[in-house]
Amino acid sequence: NAGVTQTPKFQVLKTGQSMTLQCAQDMNHEYMSWYRQDPGMGLRLIHYSVGAGITDQGEVPNGYNVSRSTTEDFPLRLLSAAPSQTSVYFCASSGTSGGRWETQYFGPGTRLLVL
Amino acid sequence: GESVGLHLPTLSVQEGDNSIINCAYSNSASDYFIWYKQESGKGPQFIIDIRSNMDKRQGQRVTVLLNKTVKHLSLQIAATQPGDSAVYFCAENIMDSSYKLIFGSGTRLLVRP
Numbered sequence: 007n008a009g010v011t012q013t014p015k016f017q018v019l020k021t022g023q024s025m026t027l028q029c030a031q032d033m034n035h036e037y038m039s040w041y042r043q044d045p046g047m048g049l050r051l052i053h054y055s056v057g058a059g060i061t062d063q064g065e066v067p068n069g070y071n072v073s074r075s076t077t078e079d080f081p082l083r084l085l086s087a088a089p090s091q092t093s094v095y096f097c098a099s100s101g102t103s104g105g106r107w108e109t110q111y112f113g114p115g116t117r118l119l120v121l
Numbered sequence: 122g123e124s125v126g127l128h129l130p131t132l133s134v135q136e137g138d139n140s141i142i143n144c145a146y147s148n149s150a151s152d153y154f155i156w157y158k159q160e161s162g163k164g165p166q167f168i169i170d171i172r173s174n175m176d177k178r179q180g181q182r183v184t185v186l187l188n189k190t191v192k193h194l195s196l197q198i199a200a201t202q203p204g205d206s207a208v209y210f211c212a213e214n215i216m217d218s219s220y221k222l223i224f225g226s227g228t229r230l231l232v233r234p
Contacts, residue, residue, distance in 0.1 A: 010164075037220055039222075041224075046226070046227075047226055047227075048210055048224035048225050048226045048227055049165070049210070049212075049222075049224045050224070051221055051222065051223075054220070054221065056220070064221060065221075065223075096164050096165070100220070106153075107153075107214075107220045109155055109167050109170050110155075110167075110222060111167060112157075112164035112165045112166070113164055114163060114164050115162075115163070115164050
């Protein structure tokens with residue numbers, strides 16, 4: 007299993023540009039999520055999904071859109087990039103055991119710089 | 122809002138000593154807690170977790186202690202090694218259908234040779 011994969015690893019955008027950060031997992035996990043991590047800080051939840059066709063907002067959703075058309079993929083879209091979105095973005099996924107969510111496993115991250 | 126915080130931003134220990142990283146949480150409804158290790162340039166790596174029906178859980182060289190009375194979580198690393206140098210995060214979750222992890226700001230562990 008590859009686990010959780012993210013592409014690209016690094017991206018530079020100009021203010022106002024749009025792009026999609028890709029996330030995929032091959033563990034058949036129902037739960038997927040996106041976090042951002044700013045320097046010296048913990049991770050903050052952007053959006054999450056508890057299954058295909060279901061998404062919801064996290065702590066910092068403004069400026070980001072998500073969709074979950076398949077169990078495997080959970081792309082994050084920036085419609086109009088802003089310098090405040092410069093950050094490292096992590097995708098995570100989790101399965102269930104006994105009706106409870108298990109721990110979340112993280113991808114390697116995407117470093118985004120918005121000029 | 123509810124938050125998870127850490128008492129010490131940086132912890133320096135001698136190789137071979139035991140390390141203790143502390144975390145305070147504020148949401149009394151949280152009943153699932155996770156410790157992650159993050160090395161430079163990498164994603165968080167799962168270390169150990171604990172549910173609120175437990176006070177202690179042990180893994181390989183690591184132990185997590187949960188004190189619900191004072192809402193305190195700690196990670197103990199036995200015989201700390203240079204490879205343990207990283208930033209450690211605690212995270213809490215209210216075990217409902219939404220499964221939203223709230224992370225602390227992290228503690229950097231430095232292991233002196």
